[in-house]
Amino acid sequence: MKDIPVHQLKKRGNVGLEIWRYYAGDIRPNSDEKGVMKAHRDDHYIFFVVDAGDAALMIDFDEVTFFPNALYYILPGQVHKGISDERAAGWFLAVDTMLVPPDCRKVFEGQLVLQKPHMLDDMQMKQCMDLLSLLYQRFLDYEKSTFNVSVVHSLLQSFIGIAAGCYAGVNNTAIQVSRPVELSQMFKQLLVDNYVAIKSPSVYAGMLNVSESYLNEALKKTTGLSVSYWILNEVMLEAKRLLYYSEQNVKGIAHVLGYDDHAYFSRLFKKAEGITPLTFRATYRK
Template sequence: MKAKKEEDIKTYDSKGFRDKFFESENTISHFFKSNSEHFFCLKIEDINQLKDTIPPSKHICHTLVFITSGVHKMKVGFEEYTTESNEMIIIPAGQIFSIKSIDKETTGIICQFHQEILIGKYGNREMLNDFEFLKIWGNPHVSFQNREAEFILNLLSRLHIEYSETGCINLDIIQPYIITLLSEINKNSIKTNKNITAATTLTTKFKELIYTHIKTQHQVSYYASILNVTPNHLNKSIKSVTGKSPTKWIDETILLEAKYLLYQTNLTINEIAIQVGHYDQSYFSRIFKKHEGVTPIEYRKMIDKS
């Protein structure tokens, strides 16, 4: 039993999938290792030769994936989104995402940037509040009409040229283009979400709170008190908008954070349990296995053998 316990909590230093992935020069590793200015802009077709699977992960930068043809599937948070021509999927900084693969027939542009680029020379921190889709609890999927899609593609194409041909990061060019790009996205995002109900607003605030407090607060009553509603009212509102109860959202957020930590860090199982607010490693492992069908250590081994 003691040997099993030590195996469960040890740090993995062997060259498994995670280590090899982060050391690789694969183009898709740009999702994690952008340059020192935290910006890149690539054509999706340039990374189509890769078959890498990306388990739950996150980045300090915002990522925009605009599709011009084909179908692209990505899981952002708990939800899987299918993105087609003239549509964009947005991965906010700090949001957990995963990819099964990138289809060879899909074309488009991927752009990643740090929020400091928005501040830089022409912006300010207040500007960050103007773009709801860049927040973890915002709507990550935006569709465009043909005319608006042309605007988006032109802006991304200019950023791609700047990134791929100049060999340097010129913020005098990049920052204005990104601000304009986000403003164009915002117009369409607002159109998509113009019919906002009280339940939708409450759901958005709830999502914001659980992402902020998930490491310490797991009770629905806590979030209801912060939002000045009863637990029953919160439950009905969240279920009416998302189809899932607040408890389900809390459990999935805990598991998602745990899976990200199992993949993208070398923390021990015990350390990961503490990170997600479970100070009893055995209880955390039982809960993880109940939902995922495998223990945390088995999940990590599955990734390392991929």
């Protein structure tokens, strides 16, 4: 392939998530004739809960194996492909990054080693399976009730909180990461805390004591995308959160995000998301 494909969640729905129950032998989207997932990146989070069988994925050149009761996540930008995922059964959940709370993102993105599957105990496993089953049912019916999208997102937040709690404090040193991966993670942590005030790639590079070109090279190597992309992406994530969760108008949201010219902010949002801020709000709140 000429470029590693990037799968975009917004092309598959408008509620910020996708969920399905999979079984051994299923042929799933973006897989070959044997049902094995092709190498790609996602612009969103992926969560798996395995309850039967076994599976293996290649995540950024490291093989990760799953067994029953395993919880796992894949970060936006990580290159992954299936090796033997057709033997497993469980839940698949794709989540727009805007729906992952910042404190949870710090847990998921703060690992300085490649994340490993977390083994759930029997009670945790039952809680996750029950919660995901309910989430799936409400997801299928989200258009049937005025408040169902809010219910779906609330159930999703509960699952993400459980997952983040499982990984919080984990200090896994089994798989060491490269300097570009470490630098990318440090940049993302800085970005989460500073994107409103700082939107210049060169300033972030200075904060990390590297050149702008080296930081850009590291980000492109580990995520396939530039420093500028990730800065804009973080701004757009917060813009979408504010449009969905708050009652502020577009001018107020632009000001909160550091833009004095709300018309410029609206153009920036439309260019990045393909729709205007108000259309986004109406779509997500329907």
